[in-house]
Amino acid sequence: MSGNRVDLPGGSFAGVDPAHPYAANMYSLMDELAESQHRQSREDWRRYGVVTAIADRCIAVRSTIDGGIVVSGDTDCVIRVARQLSLTRRQAEILVDEAIGLRESLPEGLDTLRDGITTRWQLQVILSRTALVPYESSITPTLDAEIAATLRSKKGSWTRARLRDEVDRLVFRHDPDLVRERRKEALDNRGMWTHILDDGTAELTGVMAAENVRIAAKAVRVLADSVCKHDGRTVGQRNSDAMFALLTGTVFECLCDREDCTAEVPEPDAVVAAVRSEVVIHVVTDQATLNGAPGIGWVDEHGVISDEHVRDLADRPDATITPVTPARTAPTRFAAEAPSSDVVVIYPGSQPSDPYRPTTACADFVRIRDGYCTEPGCEKSAFSCDLDHVTEYDRQRPTRGGLTSSENLNAKCRFGHLHKTFGDWVDVQYRDEDGRLVTEYITPEGYRIRGDAETLEDLFPNLRRIRFEQPAQAPPTPRVITGDDTPPPNNRTAAKHARRRAERARNQRERERREQADGPAPF
Template sequence: MRMDSMWSKVDLSAVGVGRQSGGALINALQAGEGLLMFLRWQAIYAMLTAAAGESGVALDSVDRRVVDVFASVSREVAIALRVAASTADRQAHLAVEAFERLPQVARLMRDGVISVAAFGEIVLQTTGVEDADMIAAVDATTAADLREFGGVSRKDASDVARRAVAELDPDGLRARREARGKGVTVSTDVDGADVLIATTVQDAAVIDASIDAVADSVCADDTRTRGIRRHDAAVALLTRSEFGCGCGNPECTATAPASVVADRFASVVVHVVADASTLSGESEKAGWLDGFGVLDAHHVREIAARSDAAIRPLDIAGLADRTARAGDPYRPTTACDTAVRAVFGSCSEPGCARPAWRCDLDHVCEFDHARPEAGGATCVCNLNPKCRYHHLCKTFGEGWVDDQIVDANGVIWTEVTAPSGYSVRSRARNQWLLPDLGLVPCRHGEPVARGTVETSTQPERSRTRTQAKHAYRMRIRSQRRFEQACAAAAHHAAFVEDGPPPF
């Protein structure tokens, strides 16, 4: 029997949705998803507690029965949602997390402050916290920080929760990190093989940067995708073979000899930012690894103790005297560059997780090369990291407005406004790590004229989105035809070998 959903008849204008459009409408609908998911988990949690009461057991009791309270409720959830048993179990698990372990964070999802996906990331980061008082403190700390964060992405939510765990339960986080272990696993199947390296986050960052250093050494005529180049570079590094350019030109100078590759490795830098008190052991304040995120204090000290670690103090107070290079006011000083990347941690575009040291530094209010004193300043208040894509979007996008504000408390905020008028304001992600940076006094005046931007040289795609889509479909069709031809050949070979059926 077909039943029409009641939701198709709901008048959403009653909650203001019908009067919105563009990004504001999308944001309102996402907030609605959070509320509906909260109500779903509330209903599942009520089913669990009712079933536990009828069975005379507690939800957290040891129950070895295969068909226990969770199994019974999960089965009904699976039937109602038309999902697999494992998916229903996940929903029951999240319901318990929302109403027993992380109720304050769950209410942020209910109120539209964070998304359903962001809540899932927080659950993942806090799974290892077992003590009831500890998880309550993590819940309260995470919720309080996210409530004042502005626009929250999945990565933001994950980092805030991890920071709470790192500072409130450092011993537990350290034990779980050490228990993970290291190793190399090689698995094969009919079509290929996978190599999995389980290692520390700092070694993974060095490996990643090393592969990039080799893979990006090719000339502009190399026809391989970046992913394939990274694969070939990794294989060359592991097997001690030569990594060559794929342009096909025998006179290409991009193929690097061992000495050049060694020089590239010498330039590989992985950035960790931490408070001096953390390095000295006076505090357990968390640190930050570019490209990964929050590190517990012991992990920071462990990295600092490496023989290849170079420790450089960052003079925040010195930025009051100079933020731009003396001979080139467009370029920030090393201290200013480091401070800006450290306080943002990643691309400043809401939701973008591109590591800060792989981003461009952008003058939010454009620098005026003809009259430097008239345009946007090279200063902490006017600089933020943007990945190359979002930097291009800011430069060439019509109707978009970027802004950066430092409030009276020294908190650095960025604001992005779409052509529709919808705007999102987000706090610098690592303001907790450099709380005094926004209090550094600016020595420049207000901009009176933004610099001019050359918009006639916008880069172009190698092919349109439609062409890329067609190429992908053709590749899939070709693969299917190949598989069908292989299957037909195998069937024919078997028929020839075994002969016709005996009838």
């Protein structure tokens, strides 16, 4: 080290010269970006270790008397950390609590940070979802080991929502009573509070069941969005005014001040009635859980819920229970294709009148299976996403691939869908040797980014036994070519689809070659 500069070994930068990063190619820059995250994880692991060592020494002293003030060991530790790292005392308390909590209850999870598998914010999510499990509980070591094993074995993107769902699933498996008690305690703590802010404003907070929040928020948005496009308020301002109107029964108006205003603002009572008939809250579970067996459910835009919560929702008078498989539709065939020799049940995937369009049952199944947008890092609900053909559907020659099937469809947010359609990235979707659905995003220069590490198939394994496939099409009607016919245009879209088909084929051959030589490719 010279001066304030730390000289790191060249290998730390994945072949990228930090003094001249623009000289590197994009592939090397992407590698360096990934490696920088691993370095940050290892540095956070070291920081946690130093903080716990400081805490051990401070707590061992118990307390000191400084000028008549008794300073506990915990307080001394927080003061040292806060002043050294220029943190507030609250920020330092959080860091110290995280370090001690991870060492005592999640040591194997903490090791994944050392190995660059997780990041600090991901461990914060895990710690928060296991906070109610007592340190001395017999399930703590087992839960820690299972969480760490899952993180190490399932490669890919862990968004906050998917990580939360994974930990909640494991906690419920080991101690369902704890989850039920946590929900009861949470419902018991529901209420409404006000908090005075600056400059004549105040904050109104309400805590209630997740499904009630969805309904209430939808009512606010419906009323707030009824103004015309010339209303000068921000979305937040309109939502605030609409919430007040709904709570007090007062009039909500468009503030454009134009004589030709086109807004059709409904009365608050009409909004509530309309929303109650419009809002759909998707809940996924299995029949055994509905019948009273221990199990879990999953609520769209919320996450994992207990079996008791599932049955409460199913008992609502406005609830509709729909099977995942299409009603009154027999499977077309059976095949022993699933891992562990389970039978796969196959249903029609596309509409008979339009092979490009999935059936309603197929579309619902894909959204249930994905749960969220499949773009790495995106947490948008799959029920608010578009469905995309991973391999593009070829309208001119459907036999070239891209058929409408559950294995070739996934959920993408509108931005991700547009980027896929008009951009130069390629995504692939396939099942690995363990039967897990794998999604990869491939940059224009060939760099591969793994998609989500988990889908709802991990919460509900029976989903792996269901497929929706496009039935075989009849041979095309022969065409008589005359001099007046013109060939289909060789436009940019057709050329892009051809390039993508070739690139996917190359990637598949390369993946199969690596797996035969070395086993599955590391990510």
